[in-house]
Amino acid sequence: MKKVGILTTFYSFDTGYSLCAVVRDQLLALTSIGYSPVLFVLPTFKDDELVPPGTEVRKIVPQLILEPYKGTEYPEHWKEDVAKAREMFEKNMEDIEVLFCHDIFFIDTFIPYNIALREAHPKLKCRIYAWCHSAPSTRLLLENNPHANRFSWNFDDRVKLVYLNHDKVTALAEYYGTWPSNVRVVYNARDPRTFWGLDPFVVKLINEYNLLDKDVITVYPLSTPRMISGKGLDKVIRIHAEMQKLGMKTALIVPNAHANGHKDKRLISETQVWASHIGLDHSSLVFTSLIDTPQHEMGVSSKIVSDLFRLANIFIFPTYSEVCSLVLLEAMMSGNLLVLNKEVQSLYEFGGADAAIYFDFTLRDTPKENESYFRDLALITLNAFENSKPLQAKRRAFKNHSLEVMGRKLEQLIHEE
Numbered sequence: 001m002k003k004v005g006i007l008t009t010f011y012s013f014d015t016g017y018s019l020c021a022v023v024r025d026q027l028l029a030l031t032s033i034g035y036s037p038v039l040f041v042l043p044t045f046k047d048d049e050l051v052p053p054g055t056e057v058r059k060i061v062p063q064l065i066l067e068p069y070k071g072t073e074y075p076e077h078w079k080e081d082v083a084k085a086r087e088m089f090e091k092n093m094e095d096i097e098v099l100f101c102h103d104i105f106f107i108d109t110f111i112p113y114n115i116a117l118r119e120a121h122p123k124l125k126c127r128i129y130a131w132c133h134s135a136p137s138t139r140l141l142l143e144n145n146p147h148a149n150r151f152s153w154n155f156d157d158r159v160k161l162v163y164l165n166h167d168k169v170t171a172l173a174e175y176y177g178t179w180p181s182n183v184r185v186v187y188n189a190r191d192p193r194t195f196w197g198l199d200p201f202v203v204k205l206i207n208e209y210n211l212l213d214k215d216v217i218t219v220y221p222l223s224t225p226r227m228i229s230g231k232g233l234d235k236v237i238r239i240h241a242e243m244q245k246l247g248m249k250t251a252l253i254v255p256n257a258h259a260n261g262h263k264d265k266r267l268i269s270e271t272q273v274w275a276s277h278i279g280l281d282h283s284s285l286v287f288t289s290l291i292d293t294p295q296h297e298m299g300v301s302s303k304i305v306s307d308l309f310r311l312a313n314i315f316i317f318p319t320y321s322e323v324c325s326l327v328l329l330e331a332m333m334s335g336n337l338l339v340l341n342k343e344v345q346s347l348y349e350f351g352g353a354d355a356a357i358y359f360d361f362t363l364r365d366t367p368k369e370n371e372s373y374f375r376d377l378a379l380i381t382l383n384a385f386e387n388s389k390p391l392q393a394k395r396r397a398f399k400n401h402s403l404e405v406m407g408r409k410l411e412q413l414i415h416e417e
Contacts, residue, residue, distance in 0.1 A: 002414055004030060005038040005093060005126070007101040009061055009113065013047035019102055019133065025189040026100065027052040029407035035414075038096065060092040061085070066109040078112070078146075085116030090123050098414045099126040100162075105176075106132045106150065114149045121159070128159045129184065129413050135168055136175035153178040162186050162413075184413060189406040190397060192311065201291070201300065202307040209251055209286060211311060212398040216243055216250040216385065219312040221305050221327050224259040224267065224289065232318030232341070233271070235361045238370065239316055239339075241279040242378035252285050253308055257299030259289035309334035313391050314381065318361035322346050337388060339381055357384055 006023055015021040023039070030037045031054035039051060043059045051057055064081045093099065104110050104117060121128065142148040153176045161183045163172050173180045192212070193203050206212060220236055227233040233254065240252045259268060268287055275285050288304075289297045309315075315331035316339040322328070328350055331338065338356035340347045348358075359377055364370045385391055399405075 001035055002097040003038065003095050004035055004414060005040060005096040005099045007040045007061070007099060007104060007117070009042060009066075009110070010039075011042045011044045011046075011063075013045075013050040015050075021194075022133075022188055023102065024052060025191065025194065025403060025406060026410065027055050028191075028194065029189065029403045029410055031055060032403060033407045033411060040092070058092055060088045061113075062088055064112050066112075081112040082116045082119070085113055086120045089117055089120040093120070093124050093126060096124065096126045099124075099128045100131065100410075101128060102131045103133050105130045105161075106134065108147065108150065111146045111149055115146075118149065118154070121155075126158070127416070128155075129162050130159065131162045131164075131186075132172060133164065136172045139175045139177065151176065153182075160184050160413075160416075164188060186409050186413070187401055187405075189403055190401045191403045191406075192398070193403070196307065196310060198307045199301070199304050201288075201296075201304050202311070204291070205253065205286065205288075205308075206311070209283060211251055212402040212404070213249065214251045214398075215248040215395065216240070216314050216382075217253065217312045218251070218314050218316055219253045219255065219305070219308045219331075220316070221255040221330075222257070224256045224264040225261075227254070227256060228267070228271070230320055232320060232361055234274075235318040235374070236316045237271070237275045237280055237285065238278065238374040239378050239381065240284065241275070242371070242375045243382060244279055244284065245375070246378060246382065248382065250284055252280065253288070253312070254286065255288045255300050255305050255308060257289075259287070260294065260297040305330065306334075309336065312336050313394060314339060314385060316381070317341060317347070318359075319344060319347075324350065335390065335394075337381070337385055337391060339377075357381060 006026060008023060010020065013020055015024055027037055027039065031052055036054055036056065038056045038058055040058050040061050042061050042063050044063065045057065045059050048057055062084045064085065065077055101117070105114050139151050140147065142151065161172060161176065163169055163183055163185055164187060166185050169183045169185065170180050173183050192198060193206060211217060218236060218240065220233060222231045222233065236252060240250045243250050258264060268289065272282060272285065276282065288300050309330050312334065313336060315336040317328060318341045322344055323346065328347065338351050340351050340356045340358050341361050342358035343360060357380065364373050
């Protein structure tokens, strides 16, 4: 694999600073697909333990006097600073084949690094992708002025600009006096695995079942012995099977407790076989008791349930009887679309008459009638889901800004010729 470097001026790795969070996500995306990236930082950098595993940290970026350089005169320390940075880049980037840098060519305080990298690049073998994290302003045509290096291109074909959206691609190209063909677009990642600090068990489920690429995620915590007879899990399975026939990618996650007995395990196995028969296979129906057995056969922690509900978007609840359901309250707090059993009157008291969808979950007389009926329930549910702006925004964030999406985009840049 190609050697990839990320050039920063970090002295710490505080992800409360947005640029640190962006770099961390890039490192995570790269290491997850097999790269061993190099992070270039200042010699005073002390947060090695916060850097994603698999990353090499090189503390070689010289600490320079950073100032806005608002005037037209070059400061007295200018030549010394630029020469120091250029020497360190040439010496320590010899093995780098692709270099990502962030705002180095864009921010006024980075002008010494800007010029040093420009001067070093002809002696290096790397391609450079220069991220710009702010909107471009009007280009200034300057001569004998340090700011001229912020508005000029003067690069060979091994250097490209990177912007965070398509809206200002042309404006950014004009800012540097180049063509839009020299600009690439890479969205920032914002992945729940890093942003929410999810439990490792939930991270494992996301990775194994590709949950962030699902359209519909339902979480239904229950006790295994009563999952069919008392909680109506079979009805939820039918709706998910019909959603999949309609082209939706779905996941039904069942945090099931009390699954350590032979009878309970047989019930789970029989349910899996039946679900697969009607169209919902093992990759879409997940019982937590079957993960790392027998560790979770008696249930999972409330932290895991909470994290799973945050990932979910539709809560389907065909329960036969409830007093004051905790799982319903958890789904409500997590912003799930509620699909409740109209025959259980207490659910109206907590779910609200106008804040949920209510269905009659009674089975029909024949398999054909059942299929048609539950297809209608799936269609009605999906219509409400598709018309929920918050849930669609959440869906877009998961699908378009995961670490996997980031990794695929970075790899495209890495292998670009």
